[in-house]
Amino acid sequence: MAERPEDLNLPNAVITRIIKEALPDGVNISKEARSAISRAASVFVLYATSCANNFAMKGKRKTLNAGDVLSAMEEMEFQRFIAPLKESLEVYRREQKGKKEARKDKDKRADSEEQDKSREEENDDDDERMEEEEQNEEEEVDN
Numbered sequence: 001m002a003e004r005p006e007d008l009n010l011p012n013a014v015i016t017r018i019i020k021e022a023l024p025d026g027v028n029i030s031k032e033a034r035s036a037i038s039r040a041a042s043v044f045v046l047y048a049t050s051c052a053n054n055f056a057m058k059g060k061r062k063t064l065n066a067g068d069v070l071s072a073m074e075e076m077e078f079q080r081f082i083a084p085l086k087e088s089l090e091v092y093r094r095e096q097k098g099k100k101e102a103r104k105d106k107d108k109r110a111d112s113e114e115q116d117k118s119r120e121e122e123n124d125d126d127d128e129r130m131e132e133e134e135q136n137e138e139e140e141v142d143n
Contacts, residue, residue: 008042008046009038009039009042010038010041010042010045012034012038015034015037015038015041016034018041019034019037047076048069048072048073048076049064051071051072051075051076052064052068052069052071052072053068054072055067055068055071055072055075056068066089069085070082070085070086073085
């Protein structure tokens with residue numbers, strides 16, 4: 001767990017980026033306001049995590065999953081976050097599936113290339129053996 005309360009705060013750079021994206025251009029925010037938003041965001045994350053953990057414990061699990069977080073949002077009465085969270089989750093899952101398939105394709109190509117290379121080496125070995133046999137036959141004929 002955190003040693004100091006400040007350890008629970010989200011990184012300032014992340015908070016600043018989120019604030020800038022949320023506000024119209026040309027609007028400035030004071031350092032004090034940014035700090036307050038950072039603390040509020042940290043409290044929200046901790047509360048959501050605690051609620052999600054309760055759902056995991058009810059399910060006799062130690063690992064929180066996306067369903068636990070969605071259920072926590074509903075219990076915390078943040079229903080308006082549920083639809084965007086589900087959309088983000090679907091996008092994330094599609095990206096992960098795409099990465100997994102790309103990795104599989106890459107592994108298959110690597111295996112295929114490896115097999116091709118070993119076949120070429122076998123063919124080279126066969127060619128060398130045939131040449132040796134031909135030379136041996138020629139030497140036997142000469143003797």
